[in-house]
Amino acid sequence: MSRSGQAAPPPFIGLVAHEVRWRLLSELARSDLRVRELVALVEQPQNLVSYHLRLLRSGGLVTVRRSSHDGRDSYYHLDLERLGQGLAATGAALHPALGPVPAPPAPREATACVLFACTGNSARSPIAEALLRRRTGGRVEVASAGSHPKPRLHPAAVRVLRERYGIDVADRRPRRLDDLADRGFSHVISLCDKVREVFPDFGGHPRRIHWSIPDPAAVGEGPADEFQAAFARTAAEIDARIGYLIPRLAQPEQEIRP
Structure with a gap:
């Protein structure tokens, strides 16, 4: 609790709200990617990208696997389920009526x-x-x-x-x-x-x-x-x-x- 008696923001907010981390999450929401690809997409230095990836991994939102093509490479993957749980818990912490928004349905016709x-x-x-x-x-x-x-x-x-x-x-x-x-x-x-x-x-x-x-x-x-x-x-x-x-x-x- 803060001095005013209000609860502090959930740590999840601080983890995902940073601009660079949000951009990394946005890219990883679309595809598993290597560090050099993330560097190019978010247009930030590799050491900064690696730092923020470490924070996201520590927070349990991002995992990494060695590439089966080249063992010197690794692919980063966003755990969308954990991210969704964090978003839902954050909304509930603000107001009990706030919950996850239902996902859009699959297309009715074979458009994909x-x-x-x-x-x-x-x-x-x-x-x-x-x-x-x-x-x-x-x-x-x-x-x-x-x-x-x-x-x-x-x-x-x-x-x-x-x-x-x-x-x-x-x-x-x-x-x-x-x-x-x-x-x-x-x-x-x-x-x-x-x-x-x-x-x-x-x-x-x-x-x-x-x-x-x-x-x-x-x-x-x-x-x-x-x-x-x-x-x-x-x-x-x-x-x-x-x-x-x-x-x-x-x-x-x-x-x-x-």
Whole structure:
């Protein structure tokens, strides 16, 4: 309490209200990014950007993962769920009637066309394709492909979709990214650090988004339950990210960017 008897502002306010940190959060709300990309986007020195990223990480809003393409690189990711919880708690601290604003619904018609991409198109990208199609009931056109597609979907990916989400993709076969380069996608989302570096050019200037998600198959063939658990965690992360993607599919770009 302050001397006037009023409660002090929640620490969350101070964490997100700084201009540079807010700009970092705004960029990370759209895509996972590397430090040098954030430096260019917010037009601030790297040491200053790194300082503010450390504060956001300490506050639990931002996480970092080593790039699977280049281990010397790292991708920063905004935890939108934690951010939403902080915003809701801040509103409630001011007035109990203030709460989270409902997200816009998915588009009623197939106005968005989304491509998910990874290297083999055998796990992460087909999982994302299946989950977005399920969540939107076919109202969003969605595809997936890989830069070096595998002969078949990974059995653990097929299993996790069937057992946890009731989706059967057993008959689906991986596709090559180059074969879809002439499609008119509105959103192109890479789920693999490697494939992000080899994207072909897509016509129509789609929104490019990156989700830095490790390959669940890279955990190695250990105990069967642990191996399957890695795929379950990956599917859960992708499903959570898709939940935040859907409202943006109905918004034109000018409404999204500040």
